[in-house]
Amino acid sequence: xxxxxxxxxxxxxxxxxxxxxxxxxxxxxxxxxxxxxxxxxxxxxxxxxxxxxxxxxxxxxxxxxxxxxxxxxxxxxxxxxxxxxxxxxxxxxxxxxxxxxxxxxxxxxxxxxxxxxxxxxxxxxxxxxxxxxxxxxxxxxxxxxxxxxxxxxxxxxxxxxxxxxxxxxxxxxxxxxxxxxxxxxxxxxxxxxxxxxxxxxxxxxxxxxxxxxxxxxxxxxxxxxxxxxxxxxxxxxxxxxxxxxxxxxxxxxxxxxxxxxxxxxxxxxxxxxxxxxxxxxxxxxxxxxxxxxxxxxxxxxxxxxxxxxxxxxxxxxxxxxxxxxxxxxxxxxxxxxxxxxxxxxxxxxxxxxxxxxxxxxxxxxxxxxxxxxxxxxxxxxxxxxxxxxxxxxxxxxxxxxxxxxxxxxxxxxxxxxxxxxxxxxxxxxxxxxxxxxxxxxxxxxxxxxxxxxxxxxxxxxxxxxxxxxxxxxxxxxxxxxxxxxxxxxxxxx
Amino acid sequence: xxxxxxxxxxxxxxxxxxxxxxxxxxxxxxxxxxxxxxxxxxxxxxxxxxxxxxxxxxxxxxxxxxxxxxxxxxxxxxxxxxxxxxxxxxxxxxxxxxxxxxxxxxxxxxxxxxxxxxxxxxxxxxxxxxxxxxxxxxxxxxxxxxxxxxxxxxxxxxxxxxxxxxxxxxxxxxxxxxxxxxxxxxxxxxxxxxxxxxxxxxxxxxxxxxxxxxxxxxxxxxxxxxxxxxxxxxxxxxxxxxxxxxxxxxxxxxxxxxxxxxxxxxxxxxxxxxxxxxxxxxxxxxxxxxxxxxxxxxxxxxxxxxxxxxxxxxxxxxxxxxxxxxxxxxxxxxxxxxxxxxxxxxxxxxxxxxxxxxxxxxxxxxxxxxxxxxxxxxxxxxxxxxx
Ligand SMILES: Cc1cc2nc3c(=O)[nH]c(=O)nc-3n(C[C@H](O)[C@H](O)[C@H](O)COP(=O)(O)OP(=O)(O)OC[C@H]3O[C@@H](n4cnc5c(N)ncnc54)[C@H](O)[C@@H]3O)c2cc1C
Numbered sequence: 001x002x003x004x005x006x007x008x009x010x011x012x013x014x015x016x017x018x019x020x021x022x023x024x025x026x027x028x029x030x031x032x033x034x035x036x037x038x039x040x041x042x043x044x045x046x047x048x049x050x051x052x053x054x055x056x057x058x059x060x061x062x063x064x065x066x067x068x069x070x071x072x073x074x075x076x077x078x079x080x081x082x083x084x085x086x087x088x089x090x091x092x093x094x095x096x097x098x099x100x101x102x103x104x105x106x107x108x109x110x111x112x113x114x115x116x117x118x119x120x121x122x123x124x125x126x127x128x129x130x131x132x133x134x135x136x137x138x139x140x141x142x143x144x145x146x147x148x149x150x151x152x153x154x155x156x157x158x159x160x161x162x163x164x165x166x167x168x169x170x171x172x173x174x175x176x177x178x179x180x181x182x183x184x185x186x187x188x189x190x191x192x193x194x195x196x197x198x199x200x201x202x203x204x205x206x207x208x209x210x211x212x213x214x215x216x217x218x219x220x221x222x223x224x225x226x227x228x229x230x231x232x233x234x235x236x237x238x239x240x241x242x243x244x245x246x247x248x249x250x251x252x253x254x255x256x257x258x259x260x261x262x263x264x265x266x267x268x269x270x271x272x273x274x275x276x277x278x279x280x281x282x283x284x285x286x287x288x289x290x291x292x293x294x295x296x297x298x299x300x301x302x303x304x305x306x307x308x309x310x311x312x313x314x315x316x317x318x319x320x321x322x323x324x325x326x327x328x329x330x331x332x333x334x335x336x337x338x339x340x341x342x343x344x345x346x347x348x349x350x351x352x353x354x355x356x357x358x359x360x361x362x363x364x365x366x367x368x369x370x371x372x373x374x375x376x377x378x379x380x381x382x383x384x385x386x387x388x389x390x391x392x393x394x395x396x397x398x399x400x401x402x403x404x405x406x407x408x409x410x411x412x413x414x415x416x417x418x419x420x421x422x423x424x425x426x427x428x429x430x431x432x433x434x435x436x437x438x439x440x441x442x443x444x445x446x447x448x449x450x451x452x453x454x455x456x457x458x459x460x461x462x463x464x465x466x467x468x469x470x471x472x473x474x475x476x477x478x479x480x481x482x483x484x485x486x487x488x489x490x491x492x493x
Numbered sequence: 494x495x496x497x498x499x500x501x502x503x504x505x506x507x508x509x510x511x512x513x514x515x516x517x518x519x520x521x522x523x524x525x526x527x528x529x530x531x532x533x534x535x536x537x538x539x540x541x542x543x544x545x546x547x548x549x550x551x552x553x554x555x556x557x558x559x560x561x562x563x564x565x566x567x568x569x570x571x572x573x574x575x576x577x578x579x580x581x582x583x584x585x586x587x588x589x590x591x592x593x594x595x596x597x598x599x600x601x602x603x604x605x606x607x608x609x610x611x612x613x614x615x616x617x618x619x620x621x622x623x624x625x626x627x628x629x630x631x632x633x634x635x636x637x638x639x640x641x642x643x644x645x646x647x648x649x650x651x652x653x654x655x656x657x658x659x660x661x662x663x664x665x666x667x668x669x670x671x672x673x674x675x676x677x678x679x680x681x682x683x684x685x686x687x688x689x690x691x692x693x694x695x696x697x698x699x700x701x702x703x704x705x706x707x708x709x710x711x712x713x714x715x716x717x718x719x720x721x722x723x724x725x726x727x728x729x730x731x732x733x734x735x736x737x738x739x740x741x742x743x744x745x746x747x748x749x750x751x752x753x754x755x756x757x758x759x760x761x762x763x764x765x766x767x768x769x770x771x772x773x774x775x776x777x778x779x780x781x782x783x784x785x786x787x788x789x790x791x792x793x794x795x796x797x798x799x800x801x802x803x804x805x806x807x808x809x810x811x812x813x814x815x816x817x818x819x820x821x822x823x824x825x826x827x828x829x830x831x832x833x834x835x836x837x838x839x840x841x842x843x844x845x846x847x848x849x850x851x852x853x854x855x856x857x858x859x860x861x862x863x864x865x866x867x868x869x870x871x872x873x874x875x876x877x878x879x880x
Contacts, residue, residue, distance in 0.1 A: 113680065113770040114796075136684070158630045171634065172605050181851070188847040195592070195602060195766045195797040197826040198846035198872025199645075199855060203604055203637025207630050227686035247540050253658035253711050294688045297715035304711065353626045357540040385628040386541075422629040429631055440631055441621065448612075448620035449633040451858040455851065467632070 009095055013052050016073045016097065020055060023065040028103075030054040039098050042085040043145070044432055049091050051078070051098035058103045060178060060186060060216040067214070067461075068184030070097055076461045077182075079210040081122060081150030085157060086349065087430025089209045094464050099214060101152050107131055108217055115222040116175060116192065121152025121215050128220060137222040140167035143426070155215050158207030160426040162258040163290070165384035167223065169426070171206040178217035179205060182457040192219040204452055209428050210463040212456040226292035229257075230302040231326040234314035235283035239263065241313035242285035243360035246383045248308040249289060250356060254301040259384030260288045260333050263363065266378045269339035270332040278332050280315070287314075287383065288333055290326075336380040337391070344376075344393035350409050352416035353425040356386045365415045366390055373408040375401075387425035388416065410436065429467045435474035437467065494526065495648070496617030502862045507648040509549055509583030513571070513590070516762070516828040517643055518842035518876070521867035526648060528585055534558050535651065536625075543608065543625055545653040548585025555584055556743070564656045568603055569594030570746035572762060572799050581746070585649045591641025592764060595691035595707070595744060598794045600657070607636040611651030615860040625653050638855075644866040646859040662716045663690065663709040665739040666723055670732035675704055676773040678730045682706070683769065683794045687719055691744060692793040694772055698786040702776060704793055707739060747790050747799065759831050761787075761811060762801045767823025769796035780817040783810055796823070805831075808840055815840070846872035853877075 020029060030036055031053060040048040057063045070077045077097045080090040092098055101122035109118040112135055117128060125146040128139040142161035143149055149159070155177065160169040167173075176190035190202035205212050236242040242261055249256060262270070267279045267286060279286050287309065291301045306317045320326040340347055354362045363379060366388075370377040381388045392408055394401045413423045413436055423429070423436045438446065446468060456462070465473060498505050504523035508514060511527060528549030535545040539562045546555060552570070559565050571592065574581035588610075593602045600606075609623035612635070622635035639649055668675060675694075682692065691707035708719045720736060727734040767775065772791055775781055784806055791798035800814075808830070815825040827840045846852060852872045856863070870876040 111768070112684075114768040115683070116768075158634070160628060164628070168601070168605065169628070169630075171637070172601055187851055189851075191766070191824055191846075193766045193768065193797070193823065194597065194795045196846075197641075197764065197766070197824050197843045198848065199852045199870075200591070200604060200637045200641050201848055201851060201855065203634055203640070206637075207634050224684060224686055250542060251540065251658060253660050255657075294686060294710075294715060294719060296718035297688065297710050297712060300710075300712035300715060353628050355538060355541040355543070355626055357538065382628070386626055387628045420625045422624050422626050422631050424631050425626075425628040426630055433631075437631060440624070444618050445620045445622060445632070448614060448618070448859075449622065449635065452633050452635070452638065452855065455854040455858045 009052060011073060011075045011095060016069060016075055017053060019069045019073070020066060023069065024055060024057065024062055028056045028058070028062070030056065039080065039083065039100065040091070042083045042088060042090045044086045044088050047088055047091060047093065047431060049093050051092040052095060054098035054100055056100050056103045060180065063099065063180045063214055063216050064184050064186050066097070066099060067180050067182060070461060071183050071459070076464045078463050079152065079156070079214045081153030081156070082124070082148050084145045084149045085153060085430060086351070086427040087424070087432040089156065089428055089430035089463070089466055090153070091431060093431055096464065101150060104216065112137070116219050117222055118192070118217055118219045119151055120217060121150060121155070123151050125149050125151060125154055132222055133225070136225050138225050139173065139220055140223050141170045141173055151218050151220070152215050155206050155218055156208065156210045157426070157428045160382070160387070162260065162382065165259060165382065166255050166257045171203060173221045174202060174206055174218060175221055176219040177202055177205060177215050179213045179215050181213045182459065182461045186216070207428075209430060209467055211453060211466055213462055228295040228298040228321070229290065229292040229326060230298050231320045231329045232289040232302060232306055232309065233286060233318045233329045234289070234309040235280050235286045235316050236312070236314055238284045238313070239363050240360040242287050242383070245287055245309045245312035245314060246356060246359065248312055249305050250384070252304060252308060254291065254305050256305065256384060257290045257292045258288070258382070261379070261381055261383040262286050262333060262336060263379040265376065266336055266339070266380050269343055269378060270335055273335055273339040273342055274332070283315070286332075288329065333380065340378050340391050340393065344395065346394055346396050348392045348394070348405050348409060350388065350390045350392065350412050351424050351427040352388045352413050352421055354386045354388065354416050354419050354421040356384070358419040358421070359383060359386060362388070362415050362419060366412055369408060369411050369415070373404055373411070375404060375408055382425070385425070386421065414439070431466055434467055434469050438469050495613055495615070498864060499616045499862065502864065504864050504867050506866050507589070507644040509586035510551065510579055512580055512582040513573070513586060516590070517826070518869040519839065520869055523867060528583065528648070528650065531650065532583075537562065538625070539564070542656050542658070543627065543653055544656055545609065545625060545651065546584055548583060548588070548649045548652055550584050551579050552581040552584055552587055553579065559656055560659070563659050565659050565742050566606060566654055566656050567596050567600035567742070568606065569596050570743060572747050572801070574746040584652055588640050588649055588652060589642060589644050594747065594790070594798065595693040595705075595792045597792055597797070598689055598691045604637050604640040606654050607640060607652060608655055609653030610636045610639055610649060612639060612647040613650050614647050615862065615864050619650070623653065627655050641871060643869050643871050645856060645870045646865065659742045660709040660711055662711065662713040663707065663739045663741050664716050664720055665737040666706045666708070666720060667703055667735045667737060668706070668727055668732045669701060669703045670730070672702060672773055672777060674730040674732050675702070678727055678732055679704060679793050680770065681726060682723065687722060689719070693798070694776070694789060694791040694793050696789040698788070702789070707744065709742065758803065759805045760801070760803045760829050761806055761831065762799060762829035763811065763814070764797070764826040764828055765791065765800055765818055765823060766797040767818055767821050769794055771821040771823065772796060774821055775818060778817045780810070780813040784814065808837070811840060815844075819844070841874040843871050843874060845874045849873055
């Protein structure tokens with residue numbers, strides 16, 4: 001019955017299956033190896049682990065009954081939304097039941113007077129905005145994967161987006177959550193109010209990467225769409241100058257919705273993809289600044305930001321106020337990953353963070369590392385909050401390249417940490433970065449975080465093995481040869 | 494010191510300047526560990542708009558240090574502050590209470606400004622979470638866990654906060670008129686594209702209920718434009734609008750400080766949080782009307798704020814208000830209540846949250862010997878007493 005090729009299984013899957021079949025409709029269980037293949041990895045295709053069994057519940061009660069069943073059988077579980085995560089979080093590395101939320105896609109409540117919406121976890125990020133755009137509202141966190149990724153996945157990763165510089169990440173927009181705990185009980189975290197007189201377990205749950213339970217209903221804050229949006233595109237002769245522009249704009253109190261930078265490698269890749277020179281080929285960097293808000297303020301802010309870019313040494317500044325013109329300025333940024341895909345069929349995306357003021361220094365260190373490792377690196381990143389996404393390009397045919405890619409990725413993260421940064425800004429730790437977490441945190445820090453986990457999940461059933469380094473998993477990882485294929489569907493991060 | 498207390502299972506209470514120890518659930522008397530000596534700025538990364546401080550730094554000193562660089566932390570003075578003096582308390586205290594005022598309309602809450610934390614656990618171990626960068630998802634978010642924990646989980650020792658440049662142009666607009674008209678104006682404003690800095694329901698015994706709007710921007714023209722639009726909207730709703738200068742960036746503190754030692758104090762301070770569209774129903778309710786001569790200051794877009802009085806109101810009246818707030822989908826916390834007579838039951842500071850068992854499980858994990866702030870656990874009406 002269980003066709004997955006997992007080697008010897010330690011749990012009694014037949015018994016679990018029998019019990020699950022009693023509580024779930026028959027079409028909610030996925031057993032066939034062919035069908036389970038769809039779940040063997042997430043957006044990071046390094047490691048593939050097919051689950052022995054997957055379930056597709058539709059309701060909170062079904063999730064709760066499933067987790068009670070898991071607890072009774074001592075079987076761990078892994079939640080999965082749309083499987084676009086980039087840290088291997090939704091993968092069953094250990095023998096575990098996969099609980100997929102892709103049938104939990106209902107909007108449960110809409111309260112426009114209070115600007116909130118309550119959704120099931122499988123609801124796709126962009127559907128939320130679509131549901132309220134007609135009324136002039138939107139949901140601010142906008143990961144580039146927003147047309148596919150789920151709100152449950154966003155909550156678990158505390159996802160960001162291009163506009164999180166001004167509007168914040170997922171955690172700033174979740175007012176409350178219904179959660180099924182690993183023992184199968186259902187609770188509510190936060191009271192769907194901006195301020196809630198209880199320990200902020202809603203805040204603690206967000207970004208916990210599926211290790212504290214499964215969110216089954218999420219209440220989100222909606223924002224009013226801005227009156228005016230302006231986009232600036234400035235090109236710079238040096239990365240230092242682009243970094244200085246970011247600093248000046250930030251310090252001036254002109255809080256842009258987003259600030260994105262592409263480096264020279266990326267500029268040329270984009271020009272090649274377009275077949276014409278969208279950007280000056282000799283520019284060391286182009287900076288995109290999006291300003292939004294009240295019309296009178298945006299008009300002033302855009303003028304000021306343009307002037308500050310020139311002060312920092314911009315050679316040219318283009319500006320767009322109309323939707324079609326703005327889309328044109330954004331087009332290169334949005335095509336960045338496709339452009340890299342044209343040059344190299346395989347690349348690996350890193351996700352480090354540095355203080356904004358260290359951007360030029362770290363980028364130049366990355367350039368050196370790229371040369372030392374003999375691997376090209378293209379940079380396109382959220383400059384406004386110092387979140388780097390270096391893309392390491394490589395050819396899979398080259399012997400031993402995978403280990404070098406990993407080494408370079410790790411070396412980049414060390415540079416980020418050396419200036420007081422972080423190993424992940426938005427993609428999460430998951431399985432991919434757990435062996436780097438102790439570069440950032442002491443054993444006492446990690447032990448303290450584990451206490452939270454113990455309160456939610458004393459038996460360690462929820463997404464076991466993720467986030468926290470263990471001697472075994474990290475020793476294995478250092479030996480493992482990895483394959484890192486590029487994802488052609490990637491548009492922008 | 495903390496390790497020694499742990500070895501003997503002794504209770505203790507984390508504190509800052511001790512200005513608001515009497516707020517919230519009554520504490521079992523035990524020694525205070527005060528961070529008032531740990532009051533330095535560790536690093537102000539001016540260009541990165543972040544600041545790392547020891548938690549015992551006073552809020553006044555923090556804002557003063559930031560102001561030197563034309564920056565600020567966009568969080569209102571806690572209720573009862575006179576910002577010239579030390580009555581505003583410490584940064585650690587601000588985070589432990591997790592309460593904000595009208596500025597949250599634009600800037601969100603205390604929890605949204607913390608990017609890194611250092612803490613001392615009940616067993617004396619030091620731990621950190623987060624970091625010094627504004628975007629970071631590595632490890633669990635202990636910043637939010639500790640924000641609003643009221644000293645129940647650990648001693649907050651260090652904090653890294655995101656700060657903002659001060660916007661140079663600003664103004665206030667006060668609106669008066671009928672409650673229905675105020676609510677209609679408010680609903681339209683919060684659903685509009687206007688970008689206000691603050692929006693508060695305000696009432697005091699001398700003044701009828703009104704709304705105060707605050708605008709701040711990089712440009713005078715943008716402030717004027719918003720004022721004009723707010724005023725013409727007020728006109729259509731038959732409201733009286735009055736402009737006021739705003740020295741800012743922080744609005745003046747809301748009330749006089751209380752004297753916790755005052756045995757005869759009739760002081761009440763309540764914290765209310767409810768769906769913002771329900772504030773009108775609250776104000777017009779019998780229960781709110783019964784509380785004559787109370788002050789109200791409620792963020793009108795967010796639905797949270799304070800109500801206070803030093804007139805003799807009864808526990809039954811406040812309990813009735815709590816029931817009304819709950820019925821409207823909100824929560825009411827009792828931060829200060831008159832000293833009770835021996836025969837009288839005090840009102841619980843917090844009501845039980847649906848996640849109470851989980852809150853208690855977190856408490857057991859972080860403070861297994863239940864040493865910290867006995868009697869106080871947010872989201873739990875009556876923490877299990879410890880002999
Ligand atoms: C092309 C592309 C672009 C991207 N751009 C961005 C970006 O701009 N910003 C950004 O932040 N990320 C980005 N990502 C990463 C990814 O899309 C996000 O992390 C997203 O939030 C994952 O959502 P998902 O539904 O796919 O979750 P999954 O990958 O299915 O799961 C992610 C994690 O969430 C857990 N989980 C899922 N649902 C639940 C639930 N209901 N309760 C508890 N835990 C749950 C899983 O166990 C897993 O640990 C991008 C990815 C791709 C492929």
